Structures are given as C-alpha cells and as structure tokens.
Amino acid sequence: MLNVEFIEIYLLIFLLLIFVLTKVLNRTRCKHINLPPSPPTLPILGHLHLLKEPFNQSLFVLSQKHGPIFSLRLGSRLAIVLSSPSIVEECLTKNDVIFANRPYFWVGKYISYDYTTIISSPYGDHWRNLRRICKLEIFSANRLNSSSSIRQDEIKNLLWKLYYSSSDDNFVKVELKPLLSKLTFNITLRMIAGKKHKPEAVKLHGLQQELLKLGISPIVGDFFPLLRWADFFGYKKKVVKLTREINGLLQGLVDEHRRNKYGFEKEDTVISHLLRLQESKAQYYTDEIIKGIVQVI
Incomplete structure (x- = not known):
C-alpha cells in the first residue's frame, strides 16, 4: 500500500x-x-x-x-x-x-429534446423555424383570438368561486396566489389538450412541478468537464426519470389527438392544429417539435 x-x-x-x-x-x-x-x-x-x-x-x-x-x-x-x-x-x-446561442448545459439534452426546443436550440435554421411556428401558429393574434372563449370561461369560473366563497355578504380572506396559478394552468391545459382536468395533462403538470422543485440548473460537470461522469446526490438519475415520464405523457397526448383528430376539430387545440400542419409539412412539425413547443408553453 x-x-x-x-x-x-x-x-x-x-x-x-x-x-x-x-x-x-x-x-x-x-x-x-x-x-x-x-x-x-x-x-x-x-x-x-x-x-x-x-x-x-x-x-x-x-x-x-x-x-x-x-x-x-x-x-x-x-x-x-x-x-x-x-x-x-x-x-x-x-x-x-x-x-443568440445558448450554452450546452447537461439538462438541455434531456428536458429540451437534445437541444432542439426554442429555449435551448442554437441559432440557425432550426431555431428560426421554431420561432416562425411560435409567432404564426401559437401566439399570433388569430390563434389567441380563437382561444378567447376558453380564457373568458375560466375567468368566469374563478369569479364565481370568489363570489360563493363569501356568505351573508360578509368579507372573507382569500389567498389569490394558488387560485391564479390554477387559473393559468386550466387555461393552458384547455388550449393544449382541449379538455378540462384531463388526467394525463394534470399528471404532466405535476411532473413538471417536480422537475422545477429539483432546481433545474447546470451541474458541476457543466463547469468542470473532468467531473461530467459524477452524479452527485443522484440528481442526474432523478432528472432522467422525470423527463422520460414527461415525454411519455406528451407523446400520449399527441397520439390521442392523432387517433381522434376529428373529435378535436371543434376544440382546435394547439396539438390538433400542429398535427394538421404536420400532414402537409412533416419535416417542420415532427412529434418532437410539437412536444417541445407544448412543454415550453
């Protein structure tokens, strides 16, 4: 020795x-x-x-x-x-x-589909295509106007809850933060998946919250290449597990819309809209691109 x-x-x-x-x-x-x-x-x-x-x-x-x-x-x-x-x-x-470019941090490989989402993709043709999709197909005035009824309905539901939370015209203390958070979630969920309180989407939201609680950030190996192999406190393992579950749920939502596309025509969700575009421009609207956009929203 x-x-x-x-x-x-x-x-x-x-x-x-x-x-x-x-x-x-x-x-x-x-x-x-x-x-x-x-x-x-x-x-x-x-x-x-x-x-x-x-x-x-x-x-x-x-x-x-x-x-x-x-x-x-x-x-x-x-x-x-x-x-x-x-x-x-x-x-x-x-x-x-x-x-315009972003650093290639480890987490981007898993939560951003190998650096292909708009928040992680390097500047170039792919990033410009994602920006075009978001600008024209997701956040354009026409698309936002088409979902205005969803926002109105959810805001009306929130106001009714606030109204019925009081009794006999007495003032009641209400914590708005969780109510507003749920309002945002319900609006986003209906715009993406088309159904209120859809079990898969609710579970997806929960998994994403777990991911945020982990404190998604660069790891030691991102700053010290010699330590890329290390997995301190099992952080990498937890992130990989959660991202695989999230990807499975997102793919399930995409597949459901693809199988029942006529059933979602009236709702015109984000997923159904992008799948219709996929039929004519498959290379610009792959499942990975659709899942990445949904995850960012």
Missing part, C-alpha cells in the same frame, strides 16, 4: 499541474479574445467563489469595481456580465445574432 506521504505528494503534484494548465489555457484564450476586465481568478474555480446568494447583489458589487461590462471565468466556462442598459440594448439589437 502507498504511504500517506506519497499520496499527499502525488496530490500536490496533480494540483500544481492543474494550476499550471489553467494559467496556460487562460493566457491562450486571452491572446485570442479581447475580453472585458475581470477580477483575479482562482485555479480551477475561476470566479465561482465570488458568486454568493443573492447573485444579483454579488454581480452588482462586482460591477461597481470593474465597470458596466466585465468577464467571469466559471470553471471552464466564460461569462460576460452587463449592467448598463445601453450596452444590453446594443447586444440585443445590433449584435443580437452574436449573442
């Missing part, structure tokens, strides 16, 4: 090698990229140690020291932080294409 002293020496050598490699890589990057100013970095971690909750306050403090635009090294990833409205406007208007 190796002596404890030898293990410590090997560990020290390993850390020194990582430190040297980090410095060399950072210098190489800086030669090729004209980066904004940044705080001093730590080996391996970069600037991660500077980000403390609440993050917005941490970034504000850094902006006071380093100006309205500065760079941060988050492990192996580079981030540019903007705190000036005029600079943000310039990035989102004149240079919007340059900043």
Whole structure:
C-alpha cells in the first residue's frame, strides 16, 4: 500500500499541474479574445467563489469595481456580465445574432429534446423555424383570438368561486396566489389538450412541478468537464426519470389527438392544429417539435 506521504505528494503534484494548465489555457484564450476586465481568478474555480446568494447583489458589487461590462471565468466556462442598459440594448439589437446561442448545459439534452426546443436550440435554421411556428401558429393574434372563449370561461369560473366563497355578504380572506396559478394552468391545459382536468395533462403538470422543485440548473460537470461522469446526490438519475415520464405523457397526448383528430376539430387545440400542419409539412412539425413547443408553453 502507498504511504500517506506519497499520496499527499502525488496530490500536490496533480494540483500544481492543474494550476499550471489553467494559467496556460487562460493566457491562450486571452491572446485570442479581447475580453472585458475581470477580477483575479482562482485555479480551477475561476470566479465561482465570488458568486454568493443573492447573485444579483454579488454581480452588482462586482460591477461597481470593474465597470458596466466585465468577464467571469466559471470553471471552464466564460461569462460576460452587463449592467448598463445601453450596452444590453446594443447586444440585443445590433449584435443580437452574436449573442443568440445558448450554452450546452447537461439538462438541455434531456428536458429540451437534445437541444432542439426554442429555449435551448442554437441559432440557425432550426431555431428560426421554431420561432416562425411560435409567432404564426401559437401566439399570433388569430390563434389567441380563437382561444378567447376558453380564457373568458375560466375567468368566469374563478369569479364565481370568489363570489360563493363569501356568505351573508360578509368579507372573507382569500389567498389569490394558488387560485391564479390554477387559473393559468386550466387555461393552458384547455388550449393544449382541449379538455378540462384531463388526467394525463394534470399528471404532466405535476411532473413538471417536480422537475422545477429539483432546481433545474447546470451541474458541476457543466463547469468542470473532468467531473461530467459524477452524479452527485443522484440528481442526474432523478432528472432522467422525470423527463422520460414527461415525454411519455406528451407523446400520449399527441397520439390521442392523432387517433381522434376529428373529435378535436371543434376544440382546435394547439396539438390538433400542429398535427394538421404536420400532414402537409412533416419535416417542420415532427412529434418532437410539437412536444417541445407544448412543454415550453
């Protein structure tokens, strides 16, 4: 067995090698990229140690020291932080294409159908097609007007509940947050699936809430490639399980609409509308694209 002293020496050598490699890589990057100013970095971690909750306050403090635009090294990833409205406007208007791409975080592979949804897809033909679909077929004035009766009906139901919650004209304290959350869910559910309180859709909503409770965010391996294999606290396993269940339910809703398309004609749901378009332009309206759009909505 190796002596404890030898293990410590090997560990020290390993850390020194990582430190040297980090410095060399950072210098190489800086030669090729004209980066904004940044705080001093730590080996391996970069600037991660500077980000403390609440993050917005941490970034504000850094902006006071380093100006309205500065760079941060988050492990192996580079981030540019903007705190000036005029600079943000310039990035989102004149240079919007340059900043249009999203980083390939691990979760995007599973919850975004291998980076193919509008919130995760890189800028290009596929993303432009998704944007066109959402703009013309989902959020256009005509489509929103066609579902106005659903919104009116659900709002009327909510008002009746509020009215009947009081008795003998006495005022009653009502917590609006859960009622408004349920109102939004019911409207979205009817627009997508066409039926109120559809068991599959209700279960889908529950699974998505579970996914959010996990705190969907980049994992350690997204910032430190050497640790991509690790699954701390079984996080990856839980996310994969939930996303598979969500995908199964979404596919079930799509298949049901496909089997009973004439039954959904009167309701004209989002799924039925996209399936009709699939018949003439299958390559632009695949099941994966439809499921991705439904999930984003």
